[in-house]
Amino acid sequence: MSAPARGRGRRPGGPDTRGAILLAARRSFADKGFGSTTIRAVAAEAEVDPALVHHYFGSKDDLFLAALEIPVDPRALLPTVFEGGVTGAGERLLRIFLSVWDDPRARLPLIALVRSSLVQEGPESLLQQGILRMILDPLRTALPSAEADRRVQLVISQMAGLVMARYLLALEPLASMPTEEVVAWVAPTLQRYLDGPLPAG
Amino acid sequence: MSAPARGRGRRPGGPDTRGAILLAARRSFADKGFGSTTIRAVAAEAEVDPALVHHYFGSKDDLFLAALEIPVDPRALLPTVFEGGVTGAGERLLRIFLSVWDDPRARLPLIALVRSSLVQEGPESLLQQGILRMILDPLRTALPSAEADRRVQLVISQMAGLVMARYLLALEPLASMPTEEVVAWVAPTLQRYLDGPLPAG
Incomplete structure (x- = not known):
């Protein structure tokens, strides 16, 4: 699956953006596992720019802890x-x-x-x-x-x-x-x- | 569910009887858990006399080990x-x-x-x-x-x-x-x- 063209169909940063990223991340970790989940694919599924995922959540490890709601690092x-x-x-x-x-x-x-x-x-x-x-x-x-x-x-x-x-x-x-x-x-x-x-x- | 009347619809002891009992036991342990599984109900589902279950497998613990195919006691x-x-x-x-x-x-x-x-x-x-x-x-x-x-x-x-x-x-x-x-x-x-x-x- 290729990512949508830059700037088309992307969700702007906003109140539901964080939630959409977390939902996409949770699905990807559950369906594809840790190794096959990428920030890029999560961003595509959430319809945001990958930079926004990094902005909100940092690294893939950080995104993992946030998506699984593990409140300790x-x-x-x-x-x-x-x-x-x-x-x-x-x-x-x-x-x-x-x-x-x-x-x-x-x-x-x-x-x-x-x-x-x-x-x-x-x-x-x-x-x-x-x-x-x-x-x-x-x-x-x-x-x-x-x-x-x-x-x-x-x-x-x-x-x-x-x-x-x-x-x-x-x-x-x-x-x-x-x-x-x-x-x-x-x-x-x-x-x-x-x-x-x-x-x- | 009441057990069928004694002597009606019961399977006689035979080559497939042991297998029928194990299948019924496996189902019951999986569906109802250990505590709610009884020899009587397993016998009823396998359509055999409870005495035959005891004869083949001994106690409920023995039946459990046999049904789960655990080869050690x-x-x-x-x-x-x-x-x-x-x-x-x-x-x-x-x-x-x-x-x-x-x-x-x-x-x-x-x-x-x-x-x-x-x-x-x-x-x-x-x-x-x-x-x-x-x-x-x-x-x-x-x-x-x-x-x-x-x-x-x-x-x-x-x-x-x-x-x-x-x-x-x-x-x-x-x-x-x-x-x-x-x-x-x-x-x-x-x-x-x-x-x-x-x-x-």
């Missing part, structure tokens, strides 16, 4: 995790994670994202290409490169399991466990995955 | 976890978990179960009422009762996270990590959740 939150070095990073990461997931405004769209992504097959899902990448990349850069991927994925495995058990399945008493108790149980796990000794062999 | 596997006491139970549990999930014959139906259950809301899902209960109950009985639920749910959180990261999302290198390396990383986590000191407060 992992790229802004995560750099603080390693500000004091790797020591204590497990606890800092877990506290950020819990503050996001314990907030219903963030939890509900995130649950919708996890649910829709788990129904799809493989690494093309919005969860993996959209959000997980924004989380994995900043964590990875803070660790020795030879071990970074496996350490970060083990961290993700424990956090993904909390998503399942505490937020999706809502197992009690885990679902109602106070933050400080979750931190006391789980932060040592994340910390060991981040900087514990590598298993022999 | 958590109730048979899990008692060995605590045979040597709680010491080493984390590793024994993890080895059973990995042997099941690393076997494609078990993994594929389990992934289908997890996917379908995560789309549903709340504790009525087949995952929770069907399988998770068969796993949680034997683990819980082996631990001090006041702490059993939270310890077992933390264990489940790490195992559920492995399901997500290693098997559903299939993140590399975690998805291809050899069993011994997964055990070396993750067994200490499970062991601490099972018998580590309770957090203060």
